Structure formats: C-alpha cells, structure tokens
Amino acid sequence: MQELTHFIGGKHVAGTSGRFTEGWQPMTGEQISRVPLASKAEVRAAVENARAAQPAWAATNPQRRARVLMKFLQLLERDNDKLAEVLAREHGKTILDAKGDIQRGVEVVEFACGIPHLMKGEFTDGAGPNIDVYSLRQPLGVVAGITPFNFPAMIPMWKFAPAIACGNAFVLKPSERDPSVPLMLAELFLEAGLPPGILNVVNGDKEAVDALLDDPDIQAIGFVGSTAIAEYVYARGCATGKRVQCFGGAKNHLVVMPDADMDQTVDALIGAGYGSAGERCMAVSVAVPVGQKTADELMRRLIPRVESLKIGPSTDSSADYGPLVTAQALERVRGYVDLGVKEGATLAVDGRGFKMQGYEKGYYLGGCLFDNVTPDMRIYKEEIFGPVLSVVRANTYEDALKLCNDHEYGNGVAIFTRDGDAARDFAARVQVGMIGVNVPIPVPIAYYTFGGWKRSAFGDLNQHGPDSIRFYTRTKTVTARWPSGVKDGASFVIPTME
Ligand code: NAD
Secondary structure, eight states: OEEOOEEETTEEEOOOSSOEEEEEETTTTEEEEEEEOOOHHHHHHHHHHHHHHHHHHHHSOHHHHHHHHHHHHHHHHHTHHHHHHHHHHHHOOOHHHHHHHHHHHHHHHHHHTTHHHHTOOOEEEEEETTEEEEEEEEEOSEEEEEOOSSOTTHHHHHHHHHHHHTTOEEEEEOOTTSOHHHHHHHHHHHHTTOOTTSEEEOOOSHHHHHHHHHOTTEEEEEEESOHHHHHHHHHHHHHTTOEEEEEOOOOEEEEEOTTSOHHHHHHHHHHHHHGGGGOSTTOEEEEEEBSHHHHHHHHHHHHHHHHTOOBOOTTOTTOSBOOOSOHHHHHHHHHHHHHHHHHTOEEEEOOTTOOOTTOTTSOOOOOEEEESOOTTSHHHHSOOOSSEEEEOOBSSHHHHHHHHHHSSEESEEEEEOSOHHHHHHHHHHOOOSEEEESOSOOOOOTTSOBOOEETTEESSOOBSTHHHHHHTEEEEEEEEEOTTSOOOOOOOSOOOOO
8 A cells, every 4th residue: 555745845755744544446445545634834844845946936037937847748748648547546537537637737738838928018118208117927926726636637737837837836735535646747847847846745634724724925825626615715715815716616507408409419418417427517417408398308318328328447448437536425426316316306317226346345326317306406406526417397498597597506507509599698698607509518728717606616817728827926017217208306296197
C-alpha cells in the first residue's frame, strides 16, 4: 500500500500531523493508499514556500513563463497513459474518460500559454494635455485552489494554469479521495522548469481548508465542490478579505421538444446521464419531454438503452462507465433510488441489483431510470451524483422552461429541438449559466468561461477563459504627465476632461 505525501517547495514531503485517510480503489474495493491530512503548520509551510518563490516568478517575463507552460504540455503528452491509468484506478472512471479529464485540463494550459497577450493592459495616448493613461495587470501573490474528486486532473489545471501563468504562486488542496494525479502534475510542472515553491500540493480535509481560508498571505481562493461547502468557503474566505470564487452542485435538465431528433436525443441522454457514472457537475440528471406523446416515445426508447448499459472496471475499454468513487457514494446514491420509489416516482429501470462479476467488492451500480418524477420530490430537488436519470413530464414548452428556472441550481441545461426560434428563446430566457442547443454537456471550450448561476456558483468571475485572467490579477491604472507639459498651477477643483 502506498503512503502519499504533500508536495511543498518542489519536494515530496511526508505528512507529520499523524492524521491520515484511507484511499480505496473503486473498481476492486481494496485499500490502495494512506493519504496524509495536513495540519495548520503544514499548510503554513506550503504558503511560506509559495510566498518566498513568487516575486521572482512574477518578475520573469510572460513569454518565459509561457515557455514553461509549453514544456509542461509536452510532458503531459509524454505521460498521458500513466496519468490516465492512475486517475482511473483512484477515481473509478474508465481510462478513456480519464484521458478526457486530462485533455480538458490540457486545453486550459494551452489557453494560458497565451499569457503574454492575455496580460496586456490598455493605453490611451493623449487622454488630456500631455497626459497618457495606461493600465497594468499584476499577479495577486499567493493564491489557493480547493478541488473536488470528480475531475482530479482537469479542475486542478483549470485553477493553477492561469494563476501561475499570471505570475502567482499556488497552493492546491485536491480532493483527499484521489490526490495522486494532482501530485504527479506538480512533479511534471517542476520538471518543465517551474521554480520550486510556485506550485505546492497539500493533502487534507476541513482542517487544511480552514487553514487556507484563514491564512493572511493567501490573496485568493478558487473552490469547486458541493454547494454546502462552496457556500461555507465563500463566506469564510470573504470574511477574511480574500477574493473568492466557488463553484457548487448542479441538477442539469435536458428539455426534449416534440420536434427533436429522437435518435440524437436518446444518445445524448444516455451519454450525458450515465457517463462517468453520473459523477459530473455537467451530467444530465433530469430529462424534460414536452407533451405526453414525446414523453411516451422517449421512455419507449430510453428503457432498453439503460437496461443494456455496459458497466465495467475502469480498465475495461469497452465499458460505458465504471464504479462510483467510494462505498459511501454508492450507499448514498442507492439511498436516493430507494427514496424515489418511496416518494412515488416510477422506477422504470432498477440498477440496484447489479453485481460486477469478479469485482464483487467494487462500488458498482447499474443504470437507474425514473419516470413520472415531480418537482416536489427530493430526488428532483437534490443532486444525486450517480447513474440515475429522472424524467419529469411537462405539458408545454413554458412549463419546461419554468422547471429549469425554478430549480435552485443553474449550472448547465440543454434543449433538443429542430426549431431555431424555440432554441433562441430558451437561450435568452433560461436562468442557467451554460446552455446546450442539441449539445448535452455544454462545457465551454477553454477560451470561453465556465460557471453556473443561482446556487451553483458563488462569486463574480467564472473559471478559465478571460475571467480566469481577471480573477488571478489586479488592475492598476496609471495617469502620467511629463513635466514639459502645460504648467497650470495648483488646482483645487477635481480634474476633469473638459
Ligand atoms: P466536496 O464538497 O465533498 O469536496 C470538495 C472539496 O472540499 C474537497 O477538496 C474536500 O476535501 C473539501 N471539503 C470537504 N468537506 C469540507 C468541509 N466540511 N470544510 C471544508 N472543506 C471541505 O465535493 P466532492 O464530493 O469532492 O465533489 C462533488 C461535488 O462537486 C458535486 O456537488 C459536484 O456538482 C461539484 N462539482 C461542481 C463543479 C462546478 O464547476 N460547478 C465541477 C465539479 C464538481
């Protein structure tokens, strides 16, 4: 069994708090590691290393910083198979899906390679008599990221790549459930030429998170995880005067209009509902067919597809999805299926009896499909985060739109239709941050920004894209006049541009 470490000041450092959590392999249910849980003092050591390294990194010109990122990209490609294998083993997703997880992170590193251009300020020549005005973007200093289990490569890279490209030093607190890939990423970045101390990884739980939130040397915190913790991190981080952005849970709807291409819609629902065992913040967990005829047709086609989903260990390249992340996650999701039955929804496909031959101790759950789910049910209101799709029947387009808008979460949503007017109206009026038109998982590409609305996100700026550069920098505006200019004596009136 492997004992994992922290990564501080460019070195692997053993945990000294005496506290550990167990790391389990979801496909077999075996313990594979012990993960150290950092104390306040260990977090402080990471912050001090970051603080010492940051000024020299910020003073390195942006083109040189970009070259380190480019080298990092090469190493990510070199080690792609190894990273995907470790990721799949710790998380449970299939190796193919693990490669997608890495690739989505790589795309943000590629975006951050444009930092010389992205950091450029603005300049106004002759804003007044002999006066020039210009703005600069400067890094914040030491910043931190707290990330969830479900994308252990992508989300850490979404956070640290733009932050480091801007000239900040970073302390990452990844999920304690799958921290190996984040540690490998830090090693690779060091190998690419990143100075020691610019990217540190501390493993831990609430104690480490609280230490980061309260540390006066941390200027900004980016969090991704469940809504209750997102809200907590946002409140506590803001109370200590930090810049904070927190991304939380989701309940993503897919509206099926009567004119939708049904083959395409069913494929979309199967992939987006059950891929990665439904453990994606952009997974589709609610299908909303409009009209009884659409609903009946959708159910007729969905049932055999859900029944024939291929579930397998992460190493099976032909599997549609693998196990859930932990035994607790499996119990929680099964509990929601039991609850849905009690609440009166129709369980059209019941995956609770699924057993994976040869992997009986793994955390597998067969695909579950509910029909006749209503908005008052807890299985509709709460995020299940498992391979469970709920069908909520709507009578009209307006009813379907209202459902999406009334839900407390607003991360992603999709509409499937051939009607351009309906799609346009939906995109304009739906109260959700990321919208797909005949696209079930509308995760924006790296040079746009990612973020939900309502209780799916707290804070003002989104992740990656131009917002990430705004989040990880501060703007300074300089108004300059050279002495050869007009001598107009002391003025007691506020300067204007009359
Ligand atoms: P989680 O909230 O349990 O954990 C997220 C992070 O918070 C981890 O690093 C964890 O160690 C830390 N943490 C856990 N409990 C804490 C506490 N009491 N105090 C302080 N920190 C604590 O989330 P998870 O189960 O790892 O991830 C799944 C959740 O993340 C889902 O709700 C999913 O929707 C959400 N998610 C959201 C997005 C998004 O961009 N909106 C993306 C991915 C995942």
